[in-house]
Amino acid sequence: MKPVFIQLQCAPGRTYAVADAIYALEIASELYSTSGEYDLLMKVYIESTEDIGKFINEKISSIPGIVRTLTTLTFRAF
Numbered sequence: 239m240k241p242v243f244i245q246l247q248c249a250p251g252r253t254y255a256v257a258d259a260i261y262a263l264e265i266a267s268e269l270y271s272t273s274g275e276y277d278l279l280m281k282v283y284i285e286s287t288e289d290i291g292k293f294i295n296e297k298i299s300s301i302p303g304i305v306r307t308l309t310t311l312t313f314r315a316f
Contacts, residue, residue, distance in 0.1 A: 239283040241267075242290060244298060245276035245308040252303030253277045259301045276308060 248256045253271065257278060260266050268281040284293055294307060 240286050241312050242282050242284055243310040243312065244280050244282065244294065245272070245310075246278040246280065246298075246304055247275065247306040247308075248277040249303045249305050256301055256303045259303075260298075263297065263301075265297055276306075 246256060257269060257271070260269055260278075260280060266280040266282055270279045271277065272279050282293075284290060290309065290311070294309060298304065299307060
């Protein structure tokens with residue numbers, strides 16, 4: 239499993255609904271509200287053979303209220 243961090247920009251007033259939808263799907267190991275350009279930061283674990291782009295498009299971007307995502311791949315924990 240590889241950890242992936244995804245920042246989510248939500249439509250105005252939709253952050254809590256987006257967070258609820260993410261929890262309902264049980265795909266995030268951690269989910270935080272953040273300040274700045276993005277509203278939420280989530281950490282997911284993806285199988286090393288799974289296509290990250292497909293995972294994001296099918297399971298995350300399809301959630302109503304998400305305007306934009308920014309994905310950060312990780313390589314090594316220190």
